[in-house]
Amino acid sequence: MNALAQLAHGFAVALTPLNLFWALIGSILGTAIGVLPGIGPALTIALLLPVTVKMNPTGAFIMFAAILYGAMYGGSTTSILLNTPGESGAIMTALEGNRMARRGRGAAALATAAIGSFVAGTLATIVLTFAAPAVAELAFLFGPADYFALMVLAFTSVSCVLGTSRVRGFTSLFAGLALGVMGIDAQTGQARLTFGSPELLDGMELVVVMVGLFAVGETMYVASRYGGGGVRLNPLAGGLRMTREDWRRSWKPWLRGTALGFPIGALPAGGSEIPTFLSYMIERRLSPKREEFGREGAIEGVAGPEAANNAAAAGILVPLLTLGLPTSATAAILLAAFQNYGLQPGPFLFLNNPDLVWGLIASLYVGNVLLLVLNLPLVGVWVRLLLIPRPWLYGGIMVFGIVGVYGLGGSELDLALMVAVGLVGYAMRVYDFPIAPALLGMILGPMAETQLRRALAIGQGSPWVLVESSLSAALLLLAVAVLLLPTVLRRLRPA
Amino acid sequence: MSAATRSANAASRPAPEPVPPAPTRPWGIGVAVAAFGLVWLYGALSLPQAATYAVVGPGLFPAAIGFGLLVLGALLLLAVARGERFEPQQVEDADVSRHASRAAFWTTLAAGVVPILVIRPLGFPVAAAVAFALTARAFGSRRLPLDLAGGFLLGVACWWLFSRLLGLSLPGFPPLGT
Numbered sequence: 001m002n003a004l005a006q007l008a009h010g011f012a013v014a015l016t017p018l019n020l021f022w023a024l025i026g027s028i029l030g031t032a033i034g035v036l037p038g039i040g041p042a043l044t045i046a047l048l049l050p051v052t053v054k055m056n057p058t059g060a061f062i063m064f065a066a067i068l069y070g071a072m073y074g075g076s077t078t079s080i081l082l083n084t085p086g087e088s089g090a091i092m093t094a095l096e097g098n099r100m101a102r103r104g105r106g107a108a109a110l111a112t113a114a115i116g117s118f119v120a121g122t123l124a125t126i127v128l129t130f131a132a133p134a135v136a137e138l139a140f141l142f143g144p145a146d147y148f149a150l151m152v153l154a155f156t157s158v159s160c161v162l163g164t165s166r167v168r169g170f171t172s173l174f175a176g177l178a179l180g181v182m183g184i185d186a187q188t189g190q191a192r193l194t195f196g197s198p199e200l201l202d203g204m205e206l207v208v209v210m211v212g213l214f215a216v217g218e219t220m221y222v223a224s225r226y227g228g229g230g231v232r233l234n235p236l237a238g239g240l241r242m243t244r245e246d247w248r249r250s251w252k253p254w255l256r257g258t259a260l261g262f263p264i265g266a267l268p269a270g271g272s273e274i275p276t277f278l279s280y281m282i283e284r285r286l287s288p289k290r291e292e293f294g295r296e297g298a299i300e301g302v303a304g305p306e307a308a309n310n311a312a313a314a315g316i317l318v319p320l321l322t323l324g325l326p327t328s329a330t331a332a333i334l335l336a337a338f339q340n341y342g343l344q345p346g347p348f349l350f351l352n353n354p355d356l357v358w359g360l361i362a363s364l365y366v367g368n369v370l371l372l373v374l375n376l377p378l379v380g381v382w383v384r385l386l387l388i389p390r391p392w393l394y395g396g397i398m399v400f401g402i403v404g405v406y407g408l409g410g411s412e413l414d415l416a417l418m419v420a421v422g423l424v425g426y427a428m429r430v431y432d433f434p435i436a437p438a439l440l441g442m443i444l445g446p447m448a449e450t451q452l453r454r455a456l457a458i459g460q461g462s463p464w465v466l467v468e469s470s471l472s473a474a475l476l477l478l479a480v481a482v483l484l485l486p487t488v489l490r491r492l493r494p495a
Numbered sequence: 496m497s498a499a500t501r502s503a504n505a506a507s508r509p510a511p512e513p514v515p516p517a518p519t520r521p522w523g524i525g526v527a528v529a530a531f532g533l534v535w536l537y538g539a540l541s542l543p544q545a546a547t548y549a550v551v552g553p554g555l556f557p558a559a560i561g562f563g564l565l566v567l568g569a570l571l572l573l574a575v576a577r578g579e580r581f582e583p584q585q586v587e588d589a590d591v592s593r594h595a596s597r598a599a600f601w602t603t604l605a606a607g608v609v610p611i612l613v614i615r616p617l618g619f620p621v622a623a624a625v626a627f628a629l630t631a632r633a634f635g636s637r638r639l640p641l642d643l644a645g646g647f648l649l650g651v652a653c654w655w656l657f658s659r660l661l662g663l664s665l666p667g668f669p670p671l672g673t
């Protein structure tokens with residue numbers, strides 16, 4: 001079956017009333033958490049994991065994907081109206097978007113962000129539809145050593161790109177790897193680093209770590225540095241729609257942003273920071289009204305980065321679905337969700353669970369339409385969420401965290417570990433350690449270990465087996481290059 | 496956060512430049528990371544490093560991680576010694592130019608710790624009320640009865656949703672046997 005027939009089948013799955021309902025719930029939830037501070041898509045999906053165990057996996061993933069996309073839409077709203085980017089991909093949007101809002105052009109900025117997100121999300125999903133099966137075919141060529149090399153590349157690039165310094169990125173990664181090895185070793189049945197506690201035989205629960213790092217750590221950090229004060233909303237008055245000129249100035253940045261966001265999002269270092277930044281710089285250079293940048297706010301500077309942001313979110317799904325390789329914190333949680341259902345993303349997922357894969361891809365198209373409808377006319381409703389008093393908002397986040405952790409198994413040890421990890425998360429924010437590498441290490445680490453041991457068993461213990469195939473050698477070389485690149489660049493730069 | 500987004504962040508906040516605080520020297524971070532590594536190294540070395548049929552034993556990977564953390568801890572200490580800057584992250588709602596409030600920090604920590612002690616004897620809604628009210632207090636709320644009531648209601652709603660609809664075990668109010 002070719003991709004189009006598969007996609008048609010996917011739409012049949014995604015358009016059933018129940019799955020449409022999950023897409024709608026996910027879109028609403030995603031937009032809400034995108035607007036709200038203190039809670040993001042990764043934490044939301046982690047908290048939903050125990051709840052969705054009894055759900056049909058297709059419905060659950062349709063909802064998760066809608067949350068991921070919805071958070072992107074919601075994040076741009078706060079960037080533009082409040083100059084507080086809810087997540088790193090929306091930082092660039094805030095630059096010009098908030099200037100437009102202060103000039104009373106907030107509605108036009110919101111419109112170009114929402115429509116741009118829709119255009120980029122849809123185009124990127126089309127590319128995903130045709131690229132993913134092809135990449136999945138390629139993945140059949142991967143042996144254990146190649147997979148191990150690929151994971152090393154993902155570890156290295158995430159640790160190098162995301163942090164202030166490589167040492168801090170790798171510290172975060174290794175802390176995650178360390179948590180990942182706790183519990184029974186799947187291959188020999190030996191208990192590892194459980195400190196004699198029977199409750200730790202299953203290993204460290206992902207939800208405990210997520211809630212600790214994101215909910216508890218963030219709440220402690222924000223509470224101790226809370227500026228207080230009310231929310232200053234920019235009024236939505238004046239120029240409620242995009243003018244003809246706005247459209248003329250927006251459509252090219254949308255397309256360029258998509259072209260930047262999708263491929264970069266699909267790379268192992270991926271993420272949305274780099275494509276949004278590049279898009280902003282390019283639009284600034286190409287704009288016929290360059291003088292508006294940094295002053296009254298240029299619409300190109302909103303349209304481009306927003307499109308890049310959403311396209312990157314679709315790009316992240318390519319390595320996740322085809323290789324089982326997460327490249328961001330949210331993707332890592334999605335991988336854990338697959339494992340929760342006993343599913344392993346990769347080429348076999350396309351063969352064994354076509355309903356899930358194609359239903360999920362089709363639901364991305366549906367979700368984009370839902371989000372456009374939810375966000376364009378209802379933006380005023382979403383903004384009201386920001387009026388929730390901060391003491392109650394963060395109190396609620398703590399309560400939801402405790403529900404998620406205690407609901408797992410009714411264990412006080414889990415709650416204590418949550419607080420301990422929360423303290424680590426607090427320290428990571430105070431001393432500027434990136435958090436995503438820790439999650440990637442924890443989730444991907446055990447898989448990397450399995451592949452490493454499998455490869456070494458095949459090679460009868462010879463470490464050369466790791467570089468025997470040209471693919472694994474190339475991937476490892478690339479990892480070394482990523483590791484050394486900052487040093488080389490620093491040497492080349494004139495002092 | 497990459498250097499690119501950092502500079503963009505700075506540009507988007509043209510707020511008055513705060514007086515740069517004296518560089519912090521967080522020696523403890525390096526020591527803690529190294530200690531973490533030592534614990535893992537010690538735990539891993541008590542496991543077999545090699546296995547007869549699989550070549551690599553269950554201890555090798557944890558030992559490598561422990562060793563890696565030890566090295567990273569040393570590198571962090573070196574960075575601290577060289578005066579590398581460790582600056583607080585920009586997070587929504589947080590004003591990093593101000594001094595951290597110890598009282599708020601300890602109150603939030605209590606919001607995490609006290610529920611551990613009360614959840615079994617007094618049930619989830621009470622634990623939720625305590626966590627909610629303590630967190631709200633850390634954020635400057637001074638309406639304790641209202642916060643307790645709000646947290647309790649939220650706790651009851653969660654308890655009802657989870658234990659009645661989803662079948663997850665959350666203790667209701669054990670003194671009354673629910």
